[in-house]
Amino acid sequence: MEPSFTNYWVSRILSSTSFQMLSVAIGWQMYSLTHDAFSLGFVGLAQFIPMVLLTLVVGHAADRFDRRKIVFLCQITEGAIAALLLFGNISGWLGREQILLAAAVIGACRAFEGPSSSALLPQLVPQAVIQQAIAWSTSAGQAAQILGPSLGGVLFSIGPNFVYAIATIALLIAGFLTILIRMEKSVRKLEPVSMRSLLSGLVFVYRHPVILGTISLDLFAVLLGGATALLPIFAQDILHTGPWGLGLMRTAPAIGALLMSIIFAYFPLKKAFGPTLFGALAVFGIATMVFALSTNLMISLIALLMIGASDVISVVIRSSLVQLQTPDEMRGRVNAVNSLFIGTSNQLGEFESGMVAGLIGTVPAAFIGGLGTIVVACLWMYLFPSLRKIRSLSEG
Incomplete structure (x- = not known):
């Protein structure tokens, strides 16, 4: 890959890892200060909330x-917030309100950074290797999910100041690497700021069946297949393992995803993108059902690895389709819509899993969720035949 992409990739690892570290530290410190579950939820x-409210603007x-x-600018601002958290903790004025304000600013920065970073990627590599680039970018995100929480937890056990200091340094380095990125300037037709231009991303997605099917498929498939939100219950009541087992279970999907993204980076898919996409969703659903029924930790870990690996296949194909089927002048708005759908599916998926588990039980909820993913895949194959039949990334 080009040096600019290397800068992009390393910057993404540092930024995402820092966000995971800060999330652990902020949540833990909030609960330590308040001992209030509602404050933790806030x-x-x-x-x-910033991701939802700022979607059209970003x-x-x-x-x-x-x-x-x-x-x-987002990475530098996040670094400044981490530095303020460090200073506030040392000075003793860091409290509930300050932590919530910091969380909101970080959320707003992430809302701007995500779509902009995704839209930037196609400008850094030739179209022929976009799939590999997305796979490498995905591997950065998965590596951050593995390293960030554990590193944040270890550093916080030494002292929260260590988390905030390391995050500050990492985010400043990430920003420095980002500004070093060199790329050819693209000529984009700038529309006047209006309600029409703000809504044009949603309109573009609605008018293009392949993109609409791709983005909505993620929303509903992940919404129903959110068994990972129930991991604490499975660890304690079903598999009868301790915190160490829960840690392994939380890490397993990210490890499976990381391994598959590296495989994708070296062996990109050449054909049958539509059938492979729906096949990956079927594997995701089946693995979720196996996990739901398992009473053996090893089988559960293997199922979780498969969940992570199959999810990455789907993510790389869907991201590649969205990036290559969207004109450069529209990529920011379309990626903002995509980010909203992904964020909403993750948040609502955890909520849905918890509610259904409370009503009918943990095992039935997870099993039905996996089955629901397969049903959604079959339904989308019928509703979006153009997505099912797509063979190459250049097809419209």
């Missing part, structure tokens, strides 16, 4: 301004 809400910004500079 931290997640403070990070999630997409428009990513299409009007230099995406590289947007990502840079």
